Amino acid sequence: MIGVIRVLTTEDTKVLEQHGKLLEETYGLPVVSKCIPDQPLGIYDGETEAIAVPKIVELGKRMESEGCTVLVISCAADPAIGPLRDSVSVPVIGAGSAAAYAALSMGRPVGVLGITEEAPAVIRDLLGDKLVRYTRPEGVTNTTDLMTPAGREKAVEAARSLLDAGTKVIVFACTGFSTIGLAAVLRSELHVPVVDAVEAEGLFASHYYKQLDDVREPN
Amino acid sequence: MIGVIRVLTTEDTKVLEQHGKLLEETYGLPVVSKCIPDQPLGIYDGETEAIAVPKIVELGKRMESEGCTVLVISCAADPAIGPLRDSVSVPVIGAGSAAAYAALSMGRPVGVLGITEEAPAVIRDLLGDKLVRYTRPEGVTNTTDLMTPAGREKAVEAARSLLDAGTKVIVFACTGFSTIGLAAVLRSELHVPVVDAVEAEGLFASHYYKQLDDVREPN
Numbered sequence: 001m002i003g004v005i006r007v008l009t010t011e012d013t014k015v016l017e018q019h020g021k022l023l024e025e026t027y028g029l030p031v032v033s034k035c036i037p038d039q040p041l042g043i044y045d046g047e048t049e050a051i052a053v054p055k056i057v058e059l060g061k062r063m064e065s066e067g068c069t070v071l072v073i074s075c076a077a078d079p080a081i082g083p084l085r086d087s088v089s090v091p092v093i094g095a096g097s098a099a100a101y102a103a104l105s106m107g108r109p110v111g112v113l114g115i116t117e118e119a120p121a122v123i124r125d126l127l128g129d130k131l132v133r134y135t136r137p138e139g140v141t142n143t144t145d146l147m148t149p150a151g152r153e154k155a156v157e158a159a160r161s162l163l164d165a166g167t168k169v170i171v172f173a174c175t176g177f178s179t180i181g182l183a184a185v186l187r188s189e190l191h192v193p194v195v196d197a198v199e200a201e202g203l204f205a206s207h208y209y210k211q212l213d214d215v216r217e218p219n
Numbered sequence: 220m221i222g223v224i225r226v227l228t229t230e231d232t233k234v235l236e237q238h239g240k241l242l243e244e245t246y247g248l249p250v251v252s253k254c255i256p257d258q259p260l261g262i263y264d265g266e267t268e269a270i271a272v273p274k275i276v277e278l279g280k281r282m283e284s285e286g287c288t289v290l291v292i293s294c295a296a297d298p299a300i301g302p303l304r305d306s307v308s309v310p311v312i313g314a315g316s317a318a319a320y321a322a323l324s325m326g327r328p329v330g331v332l333g334i335t336e337e338a339p340a341v342i343r344d345l346l347g348d349k350l351v352r353y354t355r356p357e358g359v360t361n362t363t364d365l366m367t368p369a370g371r372e373k374a375v376e377a378a379r380s381l382l383d384a385g386t387k388v389i390v391f392a393c394t395g396f397s398t399i400g401l402a403a404v405l406r407s408e409l410h411v412p413v414v415d416a417v418e419a420e421g422l423f424a425s426h427y428y429k430q431l432d433d434v435r436e437p438n
Contacts, residue, residue, distance in 0.1 A: 081326065091325045091412065101320040105423040106310045107300065187430050193310065194430065204324040207422050211406050211413065 002205050003068030005059055006035040007052055007075045008042030018179050019074045023202040029209055032068065034059055042075075044142075049079050056080035057087050064088045070209045076173045076197045077120040091208045095175055098200040100126035103171045106193065111162025113155070114173035115140050123173050133165040134173070143176030152180060159186050171195045221424050222287030224278055225254040226271055226294045227261030237398050238293045242421040248428055251287065253278055261294075263361075268298050275299035276306050283307045289428045295392045295416045296339040310427045314394055317419040319345035322390045325412070330381025332374070333392035334359050342392050352384040353392070362395030371399060378405050390414045 004020045020033035036055040043049045057080055060071050071092045073081055078094030085092045100123050103110045109132040112119045119134040137146070137154035145151045155177065159170055170192055172178065178198035186194050223239045239252035255274040262268045276299055279290050290311045292300055297313030304311045319342050322329045328351040331338045338353040356365070356373035364370045374396065378389055389411055391397065397417035405413050 085326050091327075093324055094326075097326070098324055101324050102423065102426060105312055105317055105320050106427065107304050107313075107316070108310075183430070193427055199426070203422060203426050204321065207321060207418075208325065208412055211402070 001068050002029055002031045002209055003060070003063035003066075003071045004031055004033040005056060005063070005071060005073050006033055007039070007056060007073070007079055009035050009037055009040045019175060019198045019201075022178055022198050023072075023205070026199055027202050027206040029202075029206055032063070032066075034063060043077065043079055049077065053080040053083060057083050060084045060092065061087055064090050069212045070205045072201045072205050074175055074198060074201060076114070076123065076175055078122045081122075091205075093201050093204045093208075094122065095197040095201040096120050096122040096173065097126060098204050099123065099171050099173070099195045099197040102195045102200040102203060103127065103169050104130060106169055108168035109166055110169055110171055111135070111159070111165060111167030112171045112173050113137075113159055113162065113177065115142065115146070115176060116174070119173045123171065127171075132167045133162055135161055143174065143179065146176050146180050146182075152182070152185070155180075155182055156185060156189060159190060159192070163190060163192060169193045169195060172197045220287050221248055221250045221421075221428055222279070222282035222285075222290045223250055223252040224275060224282070224290060224292050225252060226258070226275060226292070226298055228254050228256055228259045238394060238417045238420075241397055241417050242291075242424070245418055246421050246425040248421075248425055251282070251285075253282060262296065262298055268296065272299040272302060276302050279303045279311065280306055283309050288431045289424045291420045291424050293394055293417065293420060295333070295342065295394055297341045300341075310424075312420050312423045312427075313341065314416040314420040315339050315341040315392070316345060317423050318342065318390050318392070318414045318416040321419040321422060322346065322388050322414045323349060325388055327387035328385055329388055329390055330354070330378070330384060330386030331390045331392050332356075332378055332381065332396065334361065334365070334395065335393070338392045342390065346390075351386045352381055354380055362393065362398065365395050365399050365401075371401070371404070374399075374401055375404060375408060378409060378411070382409060382411060388412045388414060391416045 020031040073094045076096040078096040081094045112134045137158040183194040183196040239250040295315040297315040300313045331353045356377040402413040402415040
């Protein structure tokens with residue numbers, strides 16, 4: 001089972017399982033999703049990230065003890081990824097680093113689309129000089145703004161501006177874009193390869209998950 | 220169609236298609252394999268790599284014109300990857316960089332197994348300080364040596380020495396290990412995650428290939 005850690009608190013099963021469902025549909029693998037406690041607004045600044053770190057570590061340890069053989073921190077900022085890796089023995093994949101590595105594998109100039117003032121540090125650091133431009137949709141400051149037709153149109157406009165800057169692949173630095181299905185829109189309307197952070201975390205998680213059968217069952 | 224570029228010359232269809240078959244079996248995607256001319260011994264030093272570069276570029280351009288929508292340079296040294304990327308408009312994935320990125324996504328100390336004196340530069344450079352140790356099987360200097368039971372046993376021994384050095388994931392820096400099926404052996408005998416360079420090139424190639432349907436067929 002792949003364990004998906006959501007870094008916000010929700011009692012709405014549909015919201016909780018949004019990323020996990022996408023992983024199941026894309027890769028056909030068994031997924032369980034769980035969320036951290038007492039953060040209904042998730043992580044949106046340094047303080048809320050710091051508060052979340054021990055919760056993510058505890059949740060990850062619990063999911064490992066419950067049988068998850070690969071863990072995914074399903075947030076483009078990779079919160080708590082170092083401490084969690086130090087605390088469990090299973091592979092831990094972060095959405096942000098996964099998206100960056102998937103983009104780097106193509107070797108093309110990268111445009112990054114997010115909703116924060118700048119790209120998450122992990123994505124900036126890994127992309128280095130391959131990161132040509134970062135932008136965010138006008139007027140969008142949280143994932144709820146993305147859910148409206150206007151928010152979606154602004155996201156397409158922002159992506160178009162990344163292509164105008166000479167980028168050849170677009171990386172999503174927010175998992176909210178996955179929830180609104182923006183990747184399919186950009187691929188069909190702008191004809192550009194897109195690295196969706198949730199798809200990317202699933203790409204690596206599935207790579208390690210699939211070989212665990214071999215690892216655990218010698219033949 | 221994913222185009223697999225073999226950087227050695229062979230008229231033996233089975234040899235030619237070894238990597239492509241592995242990709243088809245692992246990812247269920249259509250693959251065509253072609254090889255460069257006049258290098259039956261492949262690339263084994265700086266001079267033979269330099270001679271191969273324009274051949275790889277020409278072959279890649281031809282495969283793009285014949286309809287390949289993703290190209291793979293199926294060699295852990297990523298020969299000609301920059302010039303080929305400059306010459307085609309489709310994504311170009313290299314086995315070496317793909318393997319390095321797949322390993323990095325896990326964030327664990329990496330051991331690299333190859334058959335040359337040191338790891339290919341692309342793998343060394345990308346892994347950076349995550350690369351804890353490189354080694355090669357004793358007495359193995361070419362892929363033919365790997366085909367014997369003794370060669371295979373030496374490869375397992377070499378992998379074990381990487382784990383003894385504290386590495387937590389093993390990267391193959393030679394596609395010959397894919398041909399002998401070493402990944403399954405190490406996963407079952409040593410219980411360690413393995414990044415097989417051919418599997419890794421397919422991981423990224425499939426990621427970009429699958430989205431091309433969206434890119435080309437707006438719905």
